[in-house]
Amino acid sequence: MKLKPAQLLFFLFALSMVFLSACKDFIEPNISKRPVTLKAPSDKYQSTSYNVNFWWDEVEDALYYRLQVVTPGFDTIGGLVEDTLIKSNRFTLTLDPGEYQWRVRAENGSSQTEFSTLNHLTIIPSSLAAQTVILSSPSNNTVTNQSSTVFKWGALFSATSYHLQLDTNNFADASHILIDLTIPGQQYTYKFPKDQNYQWRVRAESATEQSKWSAVNNIGFDATAPAAVILSSPQNNAVISKPVGLQWTKSATASNYKLYVYKADSTTLYSTAFPALLNTNTYSFAQGSSGERIYWQVSALDGAGNESALSALQSFVLQ
Missing domain, CATH: 2.60.40.10 (Immunoglobulins)
Incomplete structure (x- = not known):
């Protein structure tokens, strides 16, 4: 059957799209000319919250992103706060009061973009009671067969100790919490007594204040092997x-x-x-x-x- 010119043009276009898609599966696209646009916090943003949610636009064909945060700025670096490679286009970081700049670039296995423009950020000192601890690990809804687990969380400015609670009943009964202790550091090692689901949370404390409780993270301990198959x-x-x-x-x-x-x-x-x-x-x-x-x-x-x-x-x- 002879194709009409319009049909032939559509056929060739569809074929080229299939070809380009197939090539993309084998040849990794070069992303070096693609820009990274920062979303939040916006430039010169001021915050009384020590927990900062960094966010930027995704870049097509990027596999991960490099986020860099310095203080006070990239032209006069006093300290490197964060230099991390992540898959998502969002990242949460706890910062002390001060001046910061941040930037992001996208990367894949064979190329990388230029760094984004620089955004300036100011963290203003605030009451500890207005802050929230960020839990680091284990991540929420982890299931493990390792009886000994290290719980870790981030530091909060002006905190002198941290209050850790671990429970199996989602803290419904304050008089029967499995672990309820205050420690000076930001980690605690615990050995699970039996297969069960557990919940944990942390708050920061000083001599005069205490922060809000963190989010509650769940962790399941399971050391029992499945039944053998037939x-x-x-x-x-x-x-x-x-x-x-x-x-x-x-x-x-x-x-x-x-x-x-x-x-x-x-x-x-x-x-x-x-x-x-x-x-x-x-x-x-x-x-x-x-x-x-x-x-x-x-x-x-x-x-x-x-x-x-x-x-x-x-x-x-x-x-």
């Missing part, structure tokens, strides 16, 4: 044609599965693709040659990183 298909010693659909039972607490496929000696991994980390309980195996015996087994992993015992080792022969 291989269901193909049957052990089955003779079967490719591709072979491998299947096993689901484990109730598993979030992923680790599939081990071995050569005929039952111990050498079949290829560098194994063990394969999967989020389903099925896998299509298309390798191997006729008459070859293949062994396989599976383990289950939960969100905390606990791994179950390996399933029974089974084999099949390729038809």
